[in-house]
Amino acid sequence: MYIGTGENYGYQFSINNGVNVRVTRGMYGIGILKTTNGGTTWTKSLDWSYNNQRGVWDVMINPKNPNVIYAATSEGVYKSTNAGGSWNNILNYLMAMDLLINPVDTNIIYASIGNLSNNVPNSNVGLYKSTNSGASWTKLNNGTSGLPNTWTGKTSLDMFRGNPDVIIASVANDINSYIGLYRTTNAGLNWTVGYASSSWQGVQG
16 A cells, blocks of 8 residues: 655645645645555655655556556656656656546556646646556647646546546636536547536546
């Protein structure tokens, strides 16, 4: 079992947990921890320190190969091919917030890049897809897919278990401004907006 630590909403922007300012809330982590005995003991897998001011938003294990693990982190998307023994940054864009793995074809991965504050401008905000296990990526909000060209907040992702080509993306701006709930039925090629509101929303699998 693996756990990612830290939950920083803006890049290196958590200030005393940001009690009064939403975008500065959260806590820096110490990387990814691993247990092989059901949680009795833990060891460092991705070895960071609190002073690095980093966070891990998601950890996903390849359902067909448990030695292959992906992590969405404040420093980008990381991958391990040896059960967490070592990690490589395979999408070097700040503030990777969510991940999906196609359970039928595990070479297909989706990642969302976002930022809940403008302290560090993030020109790479968007949704990305890889069809080769993270070796290369295609940006899905490219102006023709139906997704917004850009946004200033984070995007949460979920996949329909009965058909992995159906994906839901909840897209938001940084300060209490929701853009919409988008849906694709062809694995990210085209998207339609099914819900839009000024209130903050999320997506949950």
